[in-house]
Amino acid sequence: MxxxxxxxxxxxxxxxxxxxxxxxxxxxxxxxxxxxxxxxxxxxxxxxxxxxxxxxxxxxxxxxxxxxxxxxxxxxxxxxxxxxxxxxxxxxxxxxxxxxxxxxxxxxxxxxxxxxxxxxxxxxxxxxxxxxxxxxxxxxxxxxxxxxxxxxxxxxxxxxxxxxxxxxxxxxxxxxxxxxxxxxxxxxxxxxxxxxxxxxxxxxxxxxxxxxxxxxxxxxxxxxxxxxxxxxxxxxxxxxxxxxxxxxxxxxxxFPLFDPNAGAQLAPELAAFLHAGPPPLVFTHGTGNTQAAAYFRHAHAAAARLGRRAVFLTPHRDQVPADLPDTMLWQDYVPLSALLPHATALIHHGGIGTTAEALRAGTPQLVVPLAHDQFDNGARVTALGVGASLPAARLNEDRLVRALDALLAAPGLDARTRAVTARFAxxxxxxxxxxxxxxxx
Missing domain, CATH: 3.40.50.2000 (Glycogen Phosphorylase B;)
Incomplete structure (x- = not known):
């Protein structure tokens, strides 16, 4: 249409x-x-x-x-x-x-x-x-x-x-x-x-x-x-x-970031989820991506294997596995500026806006690029030492688990993310x- x-x-x-x-x-x-x-x-x-x-x-x-x-x-x-x-x-x-x-x-x-x-x-x-x-x-x-x-x-x-x-x-x-x-x-x-x-x-x-x-x-x-x-x-x-x-x-x-909901409170369901346990992994593959069912399927499986809580962000609910355990939550949209301070890591497509929000929040990120500028953005995040990149064409449950394990265990990660955040002007x-x-x- x-x-x-x-x-x-x-x-x-x-x-x-x-x-x-x-x-x-x-x-x-x-x-x-x-x-x-x-x-x-x-x-x-x-x-x-x-x-x-x-x-x-x-x-x-x-x-x-x-x-x-x-x-x-x-x-x-x-x-x-x-x-x-x-x-x-x-x-x-x-x-x-x-x-x-x-x-x-x-x-x-x-x-x-x-x-x-x-x-x-x-x-x-x-x-x-x-x-x-x-x-x-x-x-x-x-x-x-x-x-x-x-x-x-x-x-x-x-x-x-x-x-x-x-x-x-x-x-x-x-x-x-x-x-x-x-x-x-x-x-x-x-x-x-x-x-x-x-x-x-x-x-x-x-x-x-x-x-x-x-x-x-x-x-x-x-x-x-x-x-x-x-x-x-x-x-x-x-x-x-x-x-x-x-x-x-x-x-x-x-990065001239704009927050359309500055100061907005998290939805009660999301706030309760975040309060109920350790900071979750946050998975998104872009608000405009209607072809991300396989991505969220791998994300669901990897989070379960790692024993991590997870939030899945997409306006397309049918892309996320239907039956989520209490340790996982789907949301159609949440401002990243409000969510990322509560996240362990952001796993995303590598769009420049999403990349910049994670850099500003000091959130480690795993970029899973598909096309356009996303591969380059992932390479730059990796070079800064605040994330890693795994091309979407190579994505599966095992590789995602290994990439997240390696990212979250990287020595000095917290110091590097804080240093990048401090450079924002x-x-x-x-x-x-x-x-x-x-x-x-």
Whole structure:
């Protein structure tokens, strides 16, 4: 089923915050149009940035998948819902290491088609900055035609979203050895572009460019990095140092985590469970994963063998074994910021939002990656010494038991998780990125 929307809730009438005087008195007439796609983990960092821009006295318009509307509206921002094809969550290729990009690209094109008309409808004399997910960059570039003078900032959620030839270089679950020359790595990326990216996306991009009187792009991967006027990393340099081939100008942020239920109490059932025994293992494989039944089956068996209590997080109850003992509990959704301080470890898919929440909480994590940026995130967690990684394709009960045993017995684990938590500086990172966005003229 496709949810077809593309409408705004008062898209252009948005009052400034009464706190404008705190930021110098004069009102900057810039409008920031924030565009993102994906799950809640993709939404929340953009929402944190948007809210800080609004608090600094700016106009902000937020475009995101329609199901995210309640979160954005509750935060006090005007929201434009983008169409969602809910069937994509059931496509087995969504979590495939090489075919997953094609599924995501095709699923997001109807949503991205809303961006250009939205910007075209803005007052012609209004200064505008687009703050966009990388998959919105082709449409953001078209906005330069319909709204001359618009500036574009790309916000990269995870290190793997930025192409590099430098270490660590993960190709799905495989790490490229350090001895492989840079020239060979560049040749490899050119092959990836020709084999997996351009056949999926380039025809769509160039058709839209031709319709707007623009020259075609020769290669999506080479061209798309040239589109932004500014690039932001929504992760810190201690998680991924800057590589010399990343786009410039580049501003490094921190994890701009947003909690939609800050201060909320745990559900009584969950609170009682946590109170009844030792801290549990927490298992999740992403809120959007409808194909995780085998994962939860292995999780159930491994927790039982280890004699550990467990919490299973998924909105899809049928993925979790039906008959759970008193030592195990299913929950459809719990804010990780509230749950992880009570957990022994988090076992998850490696989405960047989930990874960051575990790092902030100081919770050891076992990453079980499927596709996209998840393998790289798992490698970085391992390198920090606060977790381990076990590819989902290799997952079974025995391997899960061994991986968890080794992780929880690792010497110095508590000290390393505390050290990482101490490095979090999300407020400073968000302010640094806002200052950079305000400098775009």
């Amino acid at each position: 496709r949810l077809d929307v593309c409408h705004a809730s008062q898209p252009h009438a948005f009052a400034y915050s009464s706190g404008n005087a705190k930021h110098g008195g004069a009102i900057d007439p810039t409008r920031y149009v924030v565009v993102t796609i994906g799950s809640a983990g993709d939404l929340f960092p953009f929402l944190a940035l948007a809210l800080r821009l609004h608090a600094r006295g700016h106009r902000v318009s937020f475009l995101a998948p329609e199901p995210h509307g309640p979160w954005v509206r509750a935060a006090g921002l005007p929201f434009t819902g983008l169409p969602v094809d809910e069937g994509v969550l059931h496509d087995p290729d969504l979590w495939h290491p090489t075919r997953g990009f094609g599924v995501v690209w095709r699923a997001t094109r109807p949503a991205m088609a809303c961006v250009v008309p939205f910007v075209a409808a803005l007052p012609a004399d209004e200064r505008c900055v687009l703050l966009v997910h990388p998959l919105a960059l082709p449409e953001a570039d078209l906005c330069r035609v319909v709204h001359p003078g618009v500036k574009i900032a790309a916000a990269y959620l995870a290190p793997a979203n930025l192409m590099t030839v430098h270490d660590p270089l993960m190709i799905g679950p495989w790490r490229v050895p350090a001895w492989v020359p840079l020239a060979a790595r560049r040749a490899f990326w050119r092959w990836v572009g020709r084999r997996f990216i351009d056949p999926v996306a380039l025809a769509d991009v160039n058709a839209a460019r031709a319709a707007h009187g623009l020259a075609p792009a020769a290669s999506l991967m080479d061209w798309i990095a040239t589109v932004p006027d500014l690039s932001l990393t929504l992760f810190p340099d201690w998680f991924a140092p800057t590589h010399p081939d990343w786009p410039q100008p580049l501003v490094r942020g921190d 999300p407020e400073a990172g968000v302010d640094r990125m806002c200052v950079a966005l305000e400098s775009l003229r």
